Amino acid sequence: MEFTLNGDNGYIKKESYDDETTQRLSEIYKESLELLGEDTSREGLEKTPLRVAKAMQFLTQGYNMSPEDIIRSAMFREDYQQMVVVKDIELYSLCEHHLLPFFGKAHVAYIPRHHITGLSKVARVVEAFARRLQVQERLTTQIKECIDSTLNPLGVAVVIEAQHMCMQMRGVQKQHSVTTTSDFTGAFLKNMATRGEFFNIIGSKLH
Numbered sequence: 183m184e185f186t187l188n189g190d191n192g193y194i195k196k197e198s199y200d201d202e203t204t205q206r207l208s209e210i211y212k213e214s215l216e217l218l219g220e221d222t223s224r225e226g227l228e229k230t231p232l233r234v235a236k237a238m239q240f241l242t243q244g245y246n247m248s249p250e251d252i253i254r255s256a257m258f259r260e261d262y263q264q265m266v267v268v269k270d271i272e273l274y275s276l277c278e279h280h281l282l283p284f285f286g287k288a289h290v291a292y293i294p295r296h297h298i299t300g301l302s303k304v305a306r307v308v309e310a311f312a313r314r315l316q317v318q319e320r321l322t323t324q325i326k327e328c329i330d331s332t333l334n335p336l337g338v339a340v341v342i343e344a345q346h347m348c349m350q351m352r353g354v355q356k357q358h359s360v361t362t363t364s365d366f367t368g369a370f371l372k373n374m375a376t377r378g379e380f381f382n383i384i385g386s387k388l389h
């Protein structure tokens with residue numbers, strides 16, 4: 183079984199998994215299921231350790247990606263100096279405390295100084311950081327820093343709205359809670375009108 187999570191430009195070309203990692207993870211998941219009282223020889227569970235081993239590698243594939251390289255692979259010199267907003271980028275991540283999903287939307291904006299990037303690359307950066315074990319705050323800041331350090335724009339804004347399964351299915355069990363995080367640089371930090379324009383565009387009630 184070949185394994186090339188890291189395709190050209192740092193993102194996935196095809197789904198394939200490292201044999202040894204998959205084998206070792208499968209053994210661990212088999213043992214975990216048995217510890218939970220399951221019979222791993224029954225039909226439905228026979229291949230489950232293998233499936234989980236692959237699923238967990240898929241959900242953490244972001245470690246094999248270079249978000250900075252993703253941006254640099256499509257950076258274009260342009261004189262446009264107005265806000266660029268990519269909103270409603272869906273994201274699925276895993277909380278690092280419980281390994282349970284958190285999911286929602288990211289809204290990302292920047293104001294170019296000299297360079298723009300391909301719009302899909304903004305969504306790919308979100309993906310590269312989300313497919314790791316995360317907390318929502320760090321995910322927000324990492325996306326901001328990546329765009330800031332590669333494009334050197336006049337400002338970056340990132341807002342993430344997400345629901346955490348660890349708060350919904352277990353623990354405090356609040357099914358309707360949504361967590362919002364945000365981070366800003368440059369014009370979005372200094373200029374309230376700019377930040378307000380961003381919030382208007384993403385339809386946020388935060389400002």
Ligand SMILES: Nc1nc2c(ncn2[C@@H]2O[C@H](COP(=O)(O)OP(=O)(O)OP(=O)(O)O)[C@@H](O)[C@H]2O)c(=O)[nH]1
Pocket residue numbers: 277278279316317318319346348349352353354
């Ligand atoms: N700040 C932050 N906290 C998170 C995130 N995802 C999960 N958590 C929280 O991580 C915390 C871990 O707290 P602990 O008290 O160590 O874990 P716990 O006993 O399982 O906590 P409960 O969830 O309250 O039952 C919990 O409050 C979770 O809600 C996140 O993205 N950001």
Ligand SMILES: [Zn+2]
Pocket residue numbers: 277278279280281282346348349
């Ligand atoms: Zn959690």
